[in-house]
Amino acid sequence: MKCIIVVFLCLCFLSSCKQVEKKRVLDIVAEWQGKEVLFPDDMVFTLWGQDTLNNFVPRVDYTIVSYVDSVGCMSCKLQLSKWKSFIAELISISQNDVPVIFFFHPKNMEELIYRLEFDKYNFPVCVDIENKFDKLNNFPSDMSFQTFLLDKDNKVLAIGNPIHNPKVKELYLKIIQGEKIGSINESNVLNTMVDIDKTAASLGDFAWQEERKATFTLKNMGNKPLFISDVTTSCGCTSVDYSKEPVNPSDSLRLHVTYKADHPGYFSKMITVYCNADASPIRLKISGNAK
16 A cells, blocks of 8 residues: 555656656655654644644544745745635545644744635644744655645655645545555546647736736647646636636647735746646746836
8 A cells, every 4th residue: 555655646746857856756755655743742723823722633544734834935835725625625525534734834923824814714723933843854845745644643644735736635535535546557548739838928027916917828739638637826826717628639728827916026936737738737937026
């Protein structure tokens, strides 16, 4: 079972990776698979920075734990609205027996509380000012590998962010529901080929209160229909609209990307498209300067 999960995890992360990146991913997955995650003795959990609970880590069959450090954009890392949807899905399949626990090491406590209140995240979180959780475990610096599915003994069953990677989400749900996990037989996947008009778009300089939009066009160059299974963004301030219908050979699909800054500053955001194309996942980028 453990070996099968390792193989599945590698497939989740290795699509379209360069050789050096593949080795890095393989090393991280191999290091963390089956490893015990250690918790500080004096954890304090809070709801919106007010009510507190001590040592709120239940002993259940499965727990999802996510470490969020102080590096980078808090909104980009969290995407709490998507986490809320995922938690609702977990509740529906597990009778509320799979807790999701965030450990935050924030550089700006006010920003964290604002984000939790803004997204109405009504679950306790641990604010780890002294970064004890990371010091105990030495988590990977890549945020893609700072979320874990743990068993009842706090050992890692799977690693990866289910919000940023739909294949990781699929794996988490399969494990939790006790479904059979097998490697992907690529010969049975009806892949096609796509042509992209551009992979990056500059939104220029603009007032930060304004929305900015960009459009990317994907053309189906193969002889099989093109299916978009998911589109994820690196930030909650970026949204994508597109038709959910299959794209027939020689037809095109437009991805309409909207960016709404929550503060002034230069930005560079990633959009990841998961589909049945040989190049999947397709990574697109928008950048600009919100003044």
